[in-house]
Amino acid sequence: xxxxxxxxxxxxxxxxxxxxxxxxxxxxxxxxxxxxxxxxxxxxxxxxxxxxxxxxxxxxxxxxxxxxxxxxxxxxxxxxxxxxxxxxxxxxxxxxxxxxxxxxxxxxxxxxxxxxxxxxxxxxxxxxxxxxxxxxxxxxxxxxxxxxxxxxxxxxxxxxxxxxxxxxxxxxxxxxxxxxxxxxxxxxxxxxxxxxxxxxxxxxxxxxxxxxxxxxxxxxxxxxxxxxxxxxxxxxxxxxxxxxxxxxxxx
Amino acid sequence: xxxxxxxxxxxxxxxxxxxxxxxxxxxxxxxxxxxxxxxxxxxxxxxxxxxxxxxxxxxxxxxxxxxxxxxxxxxxxxxxxxxxxxxxxxxxxxxxxxxxxxxxxxxxxxxxxxxxxxxxxxxxxxxxxxxxxxxxxxxxxxxxxxxxxxxxxxxxxxxxxxxxxxxxxxxxxxxxxxxxxxxxxxxxxxxxxxxxxxxxxxxxxxxxxxxxxxxxxxxxxxxxxxxxxxxxxxxxxxxxxxxxxxxxxxxxxxxxxxxxxxxxxxxxxxxxxxxxxxxxxxxxxxxxxxxxxxxxxxxxxxxx
Numbered sequence: 001x002x003x004x005x006x007x008x009x010x011x012x013x014x015x016x017x018x019x020x021x022x023x024x025x026x027x028x029x030x031x032x033x034x035x036x037x038x039x040x041x042x043x044x045x046x047x048x049x050x051x052x053x054x055x056x057x058x059x060x061x062x063x064x065x066x067x068x069x070x071x072x073x074x075x076x077x078x079x080x081x082x083x084x085x086x087x088x089x090x091x092x093x094x095x096x097x098x099x100x101x102x103x104x105x106x107x108x109x110x111x112x113x114x115x116x117x118x119x120x121x122x123x124x125x126x127x128x129x130x131x132x133x134x135x136x137x138x139x140x141x142x143x144x145x146x147x148x149x150x151x152x153x154x155x156x157x158x159x160x161x162x163x164x165x166x167x168x169x170x171x172x173x174x175x176x177x178x179x180x181x182x183x184x185x186x187x188x189x190x191x192x193x194x195x196x197x198x199x200x201x202x203x204x205x206x207x208x209x210x211x212x213x214x215x216x217x218x219x220x221x222x223x224x225x226x227x228x229x230x231x232x233x234x235x236x237x238x239x240x241x242x243x244x245x246x247x248x249x250x251x
Numbered sequence: 252x253x254x255x256x257x258x259x260x261x262x263x264x265x266x267x268x269x270x271x272x273x274x275x276x277x278x279x280x281x282x283x284x285x286x287x288x289x290x291x292x293x294x295x296x297x298x299x300x301x302x303x304x305x306x307x308x309x310x311x312x313x314x315x316x317x318x319x320x321x322x323x324x325x326x327x328x329x330x331x332x333x334x335x336x337x338x339x340x341x342x343x344x345x346x347x348x349x350x351x352x353x354x355x356x357x358x359x360x361x362x363x364x365x366x367x368x369x370x371x372x373x374x375x376x377x378x379x380x381x382x383x384x385x386x387x388x389x390x391x392x393x394x395x396x397x398x399x400x401x402x403x404x405x406x407x408x409x410x411x412x413x414x415x416x417x418x419x420x421x422x423x424x425x426x427x428x429x430x431x432x433x434x435x436x437x438x439x440x441x442x443x444x445x446x447x448x449x450x451x452x453x454x455x456x457x458x459x460x461x462x463x464x465x466x467x468x469x470x471x472x473x474x475x476x477x478x479x480x481x482x483x484x485x486x487x488x489x490x491x492x493x494x495x496x497x498x499x500x501x502x503x504x505x506x507x508x509x510x511x512x513x514x515x516x517x518x519x520x521x522x523x524x525x526x527x528x529x530x531x532x533x534x535x536x537x538x539x540x541x542x543x544x545x546x547x548x549x550x551x552x553x554x555x
Contacts, residue, residue: 196416234417238417
């Protein structure tokens with residue numbers, strides 16, 4: 001059955017930096033087409049895990065595959081089959097909208113003849129076909145983020161990693177951004193997202209919460225609220241994350 | 252009561268982009284005043300003008316009666332400023348940073364240690380670590396310590412909690428409440444709408460324009476429409492369907508519910524409309540608006 005296909009399969013994923021264990025035996029699956037929220041306090045080990053899942057770093061031990069490829073030996077294939085966007089990583093400010101699309105599509109090896117129609121279609125569905133020739137620098141932050149997302153999924157990856165994608169935008173734009181996420185997920189792209197906005201955790205199909213390098217809890221938001229007897233995901237998060245030792249110093 | 256900060260009609264443009272449009276506000280002594288708005292709203296520009304790092308194109312501002320342009324030396328003495336970007340010296344240690352800021356203000360860490368004891372205390376074990384090698388939460392504590400060490404009357408904090416997790420944010424606001432109780436006035440900006448509730452008064456700002464100023468409760472009470480929290484078994488298409496309903500003012504996702512503002516208070520007709528769209532297990536209950544509801548209403552509506 002397609003719906004239970006695992007896009008990420010992690011068993012005992014462990015990453016150590018000298019004596020510091022950043023990821024301690026993480027075991028979880030992420031299924032095709034789901035929106036998976038990856039939460040945790042600063043320093044809990046999220047970034048370390050995401051770098052491994054994106055093929056940028058290797059685990060110390062454990063079995064991990066992404067889009068069917070092994071994170072030890074098939075990192076190049078992984079990079080071809082994922083998309084990535086973060087608040088900091090955005091588009092080239094001194095290139096136009098169209099140039100950014102062509103640049104990234106080229107990097108992913110898309111044939112030139114498919115780039116233009118797909119780009120036009122994407123810009124039209126965002127309602128900004130007229131902005132194709134505009135420099136990124138001239139656009140408001142909300143549009144940059146929507147475009148950065150569109151670029152990240154332009155090569156139709158199996159999974160897209162969104163690292164705090166909505167930081168700093170106004171509440172209306174933030175919600176429009178989530179509509180894009182829903183659409184991508186309905187189109188079969190798996191979405192792996194981190195956020196500090198706890199209301200956004202409620203928008204995910206399933207959520208995991210990391211505390212001190214471990215996955216402390218995992219499940220659909222409604223299940224987690226019941227399990228931890230909390231009214232909101234914010235309360236669930238505070239209950240679990242407060243258990244952490246005082247300050248932990250990564251690396 | 253005399254204002255701690257008095258901002259009158261401040262405007263500022265950068266290369267044709269108007270960052271502030273006649274911003275006017277007053278901060279009262281010993282209150283936590285929040286400037287709430289997204290990136291690019293003009294928050295940092297206003298703060299930089301207040302702490303005398305930037306000149307306005309028009310308008311004026313005073314802090315404790317001192318003009319931010321004419322009396323800039325005094326302004327710098329009486330304010331503690333924590334910029335949005337980590338602005339301490341990465342290659343100095345934690346304790347060197349603190350001593351440096353104390354000495355340029357003509358004081359010592361020992362003299363004013365009581366002001367920062369509870370904030371700086373957890374950093375003591377790391378006193379000899381380079382500031383650049385601290386975690387985000389610890390950098391934030393050190394920056395706040397450096398902004399407080401000269402005993403300022405006004406603390407200006409530019410997005411101190413941006414990019415910080417929910418737990419550290421909560422702790423940071425608890426520290427601010429302690430400072431306020433000690434009598435210091437705090438002007439703080441944030442893009443997180445939920446933090447508005449932790450301020451005594453807030454100004455909502457968007458596109459350089461202040462859209463509303465009030466107590467958090469006052470802003471919420473001014474929300475002009477009946478508001479409902481709606482859920483059904485089909486959450487994905489629910490906002491789209493609600494927007495098609497003729498009495499809908501707005502429909503936005505809020506966690507596991509949709510907040511529905513109605514032009515006329517007629518929840519029964521909403522339910523029957525949703526049933527006609529195929530929704531079942533419809534839950535519809537009256538709810539209290541939050542600051543985020545108010546902010547979005549003001550964005551769409553202009554001022555009340």
